[in-house]
Amino acid sequence: MNDSQLVLTLVAAIGLGTPLIFATVGEIITERSGILNLGVQGMMLIGAVSGFWATFTTGSLLLGVIVAVIAGAALSWLHAFTSVTLRVNQIVSGLALAIFGTGLASFLGRAGSNPLVGNPSRKVFEPLITGGIAEWPVVGPLIFGHDILVYLSIIVAGVASYYLFHTRMGLSLRAVGEDPASAESAGVNVSRVRYIHVMVGGALAGAGGAYFSLALTPTWQDDPIGAAGWIAIALVILASWRPWRAVFAAYLFGAAERVQFTLQTLGDPWSNIPSTLLAMLPFILAIIAMIVLTSGKRARLLGAPAALAIPYFREQR
Amino acid sequence: MSTSNGEPLAVELRNVDKAFYGVKANDNVSFELARGEVHALLGENGAGKSTLCSILAGLYRPDAGEMWFEGKPALFKTPKDALAAGVGMVYQHFRLVSNLTVAENLALGHHDQGVRLDQKELARAAEELGERYDLAVDPTARIWQLSVGEQQRVEILKLLYRDAKILILDEPTAVLTPQEGQALFKTMRQLAGEGRSIIFVSHKLDEVKQVSDRVTVLRNGKTVGGVATKDADARELARMMVGRDLELPTRSASAPPGEVMFSVSDVRVLSDRGLEAVRGVSFEVRAGEIVGIAGVSGNGQRELAQGLVGLRRLTAGRVEIDGEDVTSDTVLERIDKGLAYVPQSRLGMGLAPGLTTEENLALKAFRRPPYSRGRTLVASAFRDEGARQIEQYDIRGVRPGLPIRLLSGGNLQKALLAREVELEPKVLILRSPTRGLDVGATEAVRNQILAEGVRGTAVLLISEDLDELMALADRLLVIYEGEIVGEMQTEEATSERLGLLMAGQRVEESA
Numbered sequence: 001m002n003d004s005q006l007v008l009t010l011v012a013a014i015g016l017g018t019p020l021i022f023a024t025v026g027e028i029i030t031e032r033s034g035i036l037n038l039g040v041q042g043m044m045l046i047g048a049v050s051g052f053w054a055t056f057t058t059g060s061l062l063l064g065v066i067v068a069v070i071a072g073a074a075l076s077w078l079h080a081f082t083s084v085t086l087r088v089n090q091i092v093s094g095l096a097l098a099i100f101g102t103g104l105a106s107f108l109g110r111a112g113s114n115p116l117v118g119n120p121s122r123k124v125f126e127p128l129i130t131g132g133i134a135e136w137p138v139v140g141p142l143i144f145g146h147d148i149l150v151y152l153s154i155i156v157a158g159v160a161s162y163y164l165f166h167t168r169m170g171l172s173l174r175a176v177g178e179d180p181a182s183a184e185s186a187g188v189n190v191s192r193v194r195y196i197h198v199m200v201g202g203a204l205a206g207a208g209g210a211y212f213s214l215a216l217t218p219t220w221q222d223d224p225i226g227a228a229g230w231i232a233i234a235l236v237i238l239a240s241w242r243p244w245r246a247v248f249a250a251y252l253f254g255a256a257e258r259v260q261f262t263l264q265t266l267g268d269p270w271s272n273i274p275s276t277l278l279a280m281l282p283f284i285l286a287i288i289a290m291i292v293l294t295s296g297k298r299a300r301l302l303g304a305p306a307a308l309a310i311p312y313f314r315e316q317r
Numbered sequence: 318m319s320t321s322n323g324e325p326l327a328v329e330l331r332n333v334d335k336a337f338y339g340v341k342a343n344d345n346v347s348f349e350l351a352r353g354e355v356h357a358l359l360g361e362n363g364a365g366k367s368t369l370c371s372i373l374a375g376l377y378r379p380d381a382g383e384m385w386f387e388g389k390p391a392l393f394k395t396p397k398d399a400l401a402a403g404v405g406m407v408y409q410h411f412r413l414v415s416n417l418t419v420a421e422n423l424a425l426g427h428h429d430q431g432v433r434l435d436q437k438e439l440a441r442a443a444e445e446l447g448e449r450y451d452l453a454v455d456p457t458a459r460i461w462q463l464s465v466g467e468q469q470r471v472e473i474l475k476l477l478y479r480d481a482k483i484l485i486l487d488e489p490t491a492v493l494t495p496q497e498g499q500a501l502f503k504t505m506r507q508l509a510g511e512g513r514s515i516i517f518v519s520h521k522l523d524e525v526k527q528v529s530d531r532v533t534v535l536r537n538g539k540t541v542g543g544v545a546t547k548d549a550d551a552r553e554l555a556r557m558m559v560g561r562d563l564e565l566p567t568r569s570a571s572a573p574p575g576e577v578m579f580s581v582s583d584v585r586v587l588s589d590r591g592l593e594a595v596r597g598v599s600f601e602v603r604a605g606e607i608v609g610i611a612g613v614s615g616n617g618q619r620e621l622a623q624g625l626v627g628l629r630r631l632t633a634g635r636v637e638i639d640g641e642d643v644t645s646d647t648v649l650e651r652i653d654k655g656l657a658y659v660p661q662s663r664l665g666m667g668l669a670p671g672l673t674t675e676e677n678l679a680l681k682a683f684r685r686p687p688y689s690r691g692r693t694l695v696a697s698a699f700r701d702e703g704a705r706q707i708e709q710y711d712i713r714g715v716r717p718g719l720p721i722r723l724l725s726g727g728n729l730q731k732a733l734l735a736r737e738v739e740l741e742p743k744v745l746i747l748r749s750p751t752r753g754l755d756v757g758a759t760e761a762v763r764n765q766i767l768a769e770g771v772r773g774t775a776v777l778l779i780s781e782d783l784d785e786l787m788a789l790a791d792r793l794l795v796i797y798e799g800e801i802v803g804e805m806q807t808e809e810a811t812s813e814r815l816g817l818l819m820a821g822q823r824v825e826e827s828a
Contacts, residue, residue, distance in 0.1 A: 168424060168434050175414045175425050182412035185376065186475070187397035187426030306416065 009255060009262045011141045014150060015216060017247075017254030019044070019208035019225070021153040023232035024239060024246040025160050026204025030076075031236060032164065033197040034177040034307040037079050038094030040205050041229025042101020047072040047206025049105040052213035052220050053116060061123050065149075065210050072206020073199040075101055080198040084191050087311035098229065106222045121218035125149055125211075149211050153247075156204065160243035173197055177305030180312040190312055205229070227283070234286035237293055240302040256282040325388030327352045327483055327514040328373060328404070333382030335368050342368040343379070344538040350483065355505055355515045357529035357546070359522070359558055361755050365538040366518045367409065370485045373516070374406035375399030397426065405476035406485040411468050413460045419443060419471050420456040423478045446477050450504050465492045465615055473504070484508065485516040490524055492781070494613055495816035502528045520558070522551050534558055559756050566763045567788040568607065568770070568807075574791075575604030577640075578775035579744040584634030586617070586624035593632070594620035596799040602744065602775035607766070609790030609807075610779040613819050617799035618779050619661070622748050625777075626658040627651050639743050652681055655743030659733055659750055663726070667733045670722035674715045675703030678736050710735035711761060727758025734765050738774075745769055746777045751785055763789060783812050797821045 023040050030037045037043075051068030055061055075097065082093040109117045125147035127134065134144040164170040172193055175183040180190045212225045231253055239245035260278035263270040293302060328350040335343040343365045350356050358366045371377040372384075375393030384392050386402060393399040396406075413422050420439040436457075443456035452470040460468060469489060476484050486505075490498040505515050505528055519525050525532055526546060533543040534557040541557045579602040588594035594617040602608045612618055623629035625636055627648040635644050638654050646654070660666040668677045679688050679699055687698040707715050712731045714724050721732065730750065737745060750766065751759040766789055770776050780786050786793060786807075793810050795803040795818040803818040 166434050167432050168427070168430070169432070171417070171421055171425055171434055175417060175421075178416050179412075179414045182414050183425060185374070185396045185406070185408065185412040186422075187395075187400045189395070189397065 012258040013255035017250035019211040020250035022208030023205045024235040026201035030201030032177045036309040039097025042098040043072045043205035044209035044229045045105035047209030048213040051210030068206040068210035069203045073203040076202020080195045084194045116220040124218040125215040157243040238289045329385040331383040333379045354530040357525040357532045358518045360535035364535040403482035405481035407472040409487045415461040487518045494819045578604040580637040585632045586620040605773045607776040609786035609793045612796035657737035657742035657745045659747040661748040663729045
């Protein structure tokens with residue numbers, strides 16, 4: 001029963017969705033501060049390569065994730081600097097970050113006399129529990145059969161949700177994203193809030209990237225994450241800037257990515273559908289979600305931060 | 318520094334300078350505030366009142382000068398510093414986060430009460446404060462659901478929630494009905510009675526006389542003088558404020574009204590949120606008549622004006638200019654049929670900020686001769702016509718080739734009005750035409766509007782300034798929640814009667 005295509009697909013959806021949860025929750029936190037960071041792809045790739053490198057060098061998975069988190073946060077600091085301090089157009093800065101991160105990750109993977117590229121990871125995230133409850137029909141693989149980062153990603157979403165809506169810091173964050181001038185006159189340090197949350201977003205994107213290189217495809221190749229960083233940006237909208245919804249949105253996209261493999265194993269007539277067409281599925285889903293949800297004035301009603309992507313000048317008259 | 322009875326002053330500013338882009342908004346300003354007093358800051362728009370308050374509240378840093386707070390030198394670097402010391406400000410444009418609730422706005426930036434945000438406890442505290450100071454609002458409501466008057470109460474509650482000792486109210490009555498203003502004054506006296514100090518910014522003499530203990534007058538960024546209110550003579554204060562004796566133009570005896578030039582029947586318009594903002598408005602304006610629409614801001618004035626000029630679709634109703642139905646006409650077709658419009662936001666909607674003054678003056682007429690010959694523009698016409706209008710309408714500060722946004726508010730408005738009246742319209746719609754202008758520009762704009770009436774234009778003046786409406790209009794309508802709730806000849810109007818109508822209380826015409 002646990003080998004049925006449905007269960008296998010769902011389990012895979014959770015695995016494929018996990019890095020998307022990290023990145024999406026991170027981007028939600030960033031955007032809630034009013035900063036749009038389109039560089040998720042770059043931050044994820046830098047997280048992937050630096051995490052892979054750390055584990056490859058030290059043999060420690062924990063160190064791998066820590067390094068990935070730091071690297072993601074460090075790269076996002078660049079975006080915070082350009083968009084908060086220099087007040088550069090955030091779309092331009094974010095896209096530059098995506099391109100820069102992609103190139104840098106590829107370079108780092110090939111640099112040195114003994115490059116990472118082509119090497120398998122020395123260690124890989126394994127399921128926490130094997131045997132016992134993890135063998136139970138359906139719920140075993142679905143709920144108990146995952147590695148620790150899968151559970152951590154859900155905890156991250158829960159903590160982010162509590163933080164946003166039930167803490168004073170979270171209130172400051174939401175206020176800064178809605179109306180920085182009002183927040184500032186209420187005594188909130190707008191720049192600091194923005195810097196911190198852009199970097200939290202970068203850190204989570206880095207963790208998402210490391211999940212690719214240390215769990216999903218644990219061999220270093222140039223582009224191990226596909227377009228996950230771009231999908232995460234779309235998922236923010238699909239999740240309407242709420243961390244819990246990001247979990248479900250991410251699993252939905254995980255399932256969409258997995259469907260092409262599933263259909264091929266089902267035989268005729270399903271396997272006749274060209275796989276290239278199915279590979280488009282997540283992107284088509286993303287485009288439809290964006291069009292439906294952001295058309296007209298719906299974006300505002302959804303909860304898009306009102307000051308998103310608008311630079312803040314303090315002494316403006 | 319201390320007062321005669323030995324108690325330190327709440328705040329003292331000495332020789333403060335602050336300039337924006339080379340223009341001195343505060344020039345060697347000094348100011349003293351005692352504990353437990355309501356201190357009025359009186360001055361024209363642009364006299365530097367708001368700048369002075371923003372310095373006190375930590376929003377702006379002075380370029381030079383000293384600030385003493387409760388007897389000790391202090392300079393607030395950020396609004397946070399000021400709030401921590403007990404100085405809070407209610408800005409003219411409210412600083413409330415509109416998507417958050419009242420309670421959340423109170424808690425915002427207030428971190429010394431733990432990490433957790435306890436919505437229930439907050440709501441209880443908000444309600445308690447509201448009761449104590451007659452500032453009741455529903456703490457769970459989101460700001461955008463509240464009326465302007467309620468939003469102001471939230472602003473004051475925000476300061477009281479932090480136990481502010483000094484409250485700065487920047488033109489608080491500008492958005493209130495006269496009755497709401499009276500309620501605010503009562504709260505202000507109560508707060509002063511508790512030993513809090515209040516800075517009350519205004520340019521309305523009667524309010525200053527009524528509520529304040531002392532007055533400091535600012536003019537052109539300088540302090541002109543300070544007096545105890547009971548010793549102050551209204552004429553003297555007015556002279557200090559303006560720098561000369563000045564009578565603003567008012568309409569003379571009304572000319573006999575002509576034919577119906579502008580007719581609006583049962584017009585309905587939706588707001589940005591998709592709610593019905595204008596709910597069945599009907600009225601007529603005759604040639605040579607100036608009709609005023611009074612109302613507290615946000616009661617559908619914006620939607621009505623935009624609906625009438627074609628910027629917003631009408632969901633129902635009919636608009637006629639000189640007997641011709643223009644309901645389904647585009648903006649351009651309405652302009653061609655004689656409709657002119659002066660919107661509230663001069664640079665946002667009225668003018669193209671990046672174009673030159675000459676280009677802006679031609680912005681509606683450029684399709685016709687002399688600006689156009691066939692499909693090509695005539696550069697010399699822009700130059701010559703522009704020069705003539707700049708001269709005729711006394712638009713100052715124009716430099717050739719530079720964008721119009723560099724002009725002052727008064728000159729922007731003169732240019733905007735010049736462009737509209739040059740079209741020789743049949744109907745002229747204006748929204749708050751003298752808002753934010755200094756006295757000189759107000760005088761010029763008012764004269765121009767009166768001249769349009771004399772020329773035979775049907776003028777519709779939509780304004781929140783009752784003084785302006787009573788000075789210019791022949792007939793007044795009152796709008797409340799998208800409906801016309803009252804109509805009267807200006808002779809019969811009093812600010813009390815208008816205020817009641819503006820607050821939504823229907824008064825029987827016979828009463």
